Amino acid sequence: xxxxxxxxxxxxxxxxxxxxTQAMEMVAASRLRKAQEKAEKxxxxxxxxxxxxxxxxxxxxDFIHPLIHSREVKKICYIVVxxxxxxxxxxxxxxxxxxxxxxxxxxxxxxxLLLFGRxxxxxxxxxxxxxxxxxxxxxxxxxxxxxxxxxxRLIQKYLLATYDEVWLIYTHYINIASREIRVxxxxxxxxxEHIESEKLTNYLFELDAYAIFSEILPHYCLTRLQSAxxxxxxxxxxxxxxxxxxxxxxxxxMIEKLTLTRNKIRQSGITRELIEITAGVESLx
Numbered sequence: 527x528x529x530x531x532x533x534x535x536x537x538x539x540x541x542x543x544x545x546x547t548q549a550m551e552m553v554a555a556s557r558l559r560k561a562q563e564k565a566e567k568x569x570x571x572x573x574x575x576x577x578x579x580x581x582x583x584x585x586x587x588d589f590i591h592p593l594i595h596s597r598e599v600k601k602i603c604y605i606v607v608x609x610x611x612x613x614x615x616x617x618x619x620x621x622x623x624x625x626x627x628x629x630x631x632x633x634x635x636x637x638x639l640l641l642f643g644r645x646x647x648x649x650x651x652x653x654x655x656x657x658x659x660x661x662x663x664x665x666x667x668x669x670x671x672x673x674x675x676x677x678x679r680l681i682q683k684y685l686l687a688t689y690d691e692v693w694l695i696y697t698h699y700i701n702i703a704s705r706e707i708r709v710x711x712x713x714x715x716x717x718x719e720h721i722e723s724e725k726l727t728n729y730l731f732e733l734d735a736y737a738i739f740s741e742i743l744p745h746y747c748l749t750r751l752q753s754a755x756x757x758x759x760x761x762x763x764x765x766x767x768x769x770x771x772x773x774x775x776x777x778x779x780m781i782e783k784l785t786l787t788r789n790k791i792r793q794s795g796i797t798r799e800l801i802e803i804t805a806g807v808e809s810l811x
Contacts, residue, residue, distance in 0.1 A: 550613065578742070597690055603689045608641070609762045613773075621695065621697060639657045697757065705764065712751065
């Protein structure tokens with residue numbers, strides 16, 4: 527049985543850990559409010575842009591824009607969005623499991639990864655897949671100009687046929703208690719994918735239609751990439767809140783058990799000393 531000193535030492539340790547988990551939960555909750563607002567405010571804009579593209583694409587044209595045109599797939603880029611830190615439950619593991627299921631069906635020579643998050647870099651660095659680019663320390667800190675630059679480079683690589691497809695693997699934020707892994711094609715763009723045919727509307731082009739597509743399609747690509755990052759960061763924070771809350775509750779239960787054990791040991795020691803004193807008095811008679 528553990529000694530009273532060991533129990534007290536363990537109690538202090540668990541108390542300290544409980545304070546840390548409570549603080550981490552509060553920090554994550556504070557950051558989630560901003561991240562959630564950012565993710566939710568971007569959704570109507572992104573959806574409206576997708577609707578507009580769907581309408582424009584439904585109109586017959588005498589051209590197919592290169593960003594919409596599909597071709598034989600020889601090289602694919604997967605953008606995997608994970609976290610920089612752990613202590614967020616199964617958040618990172620779920621992303622990696624989904625990605626592995628997809629990659630295991632692919633020829634490693636045809637795949638390149640673009641990784642967001644230190645956890646993703648650590649996980650895939652020991653795998654057979656080629657890593658094209660890494661972004662660490664990005665959560666809540668990546669600037670708009672960095673996303674614009676990345677979007678521009680991905681579009682250029684697609685137009686130059688360096689990549690024939692670009693896919694996003696990220697976590698979509700639903701609410702603080704639920705989220706889901708999404709695998710979506712970023713390039714080539716399929717504007718009609720989520721548009722219902724009865725909602726399509728004809729447009730009258732006052733400018734050159736090709737010029738309009740060349741302006742809108744890159745912006746649509748940027749919006750989807752930015753939205754995926756916003757959704758992922760909000761999901762990570764929500765997962766961390768629940769993880770730290772569970773850890774705090776476990777610490778409380780452990781403190782109760784250790785306190786009970788400590789009291790039992792202390793009571794046992796007092797009882798033993800009383801017996802010894804009583805026995806000593808009896809022996810003196």
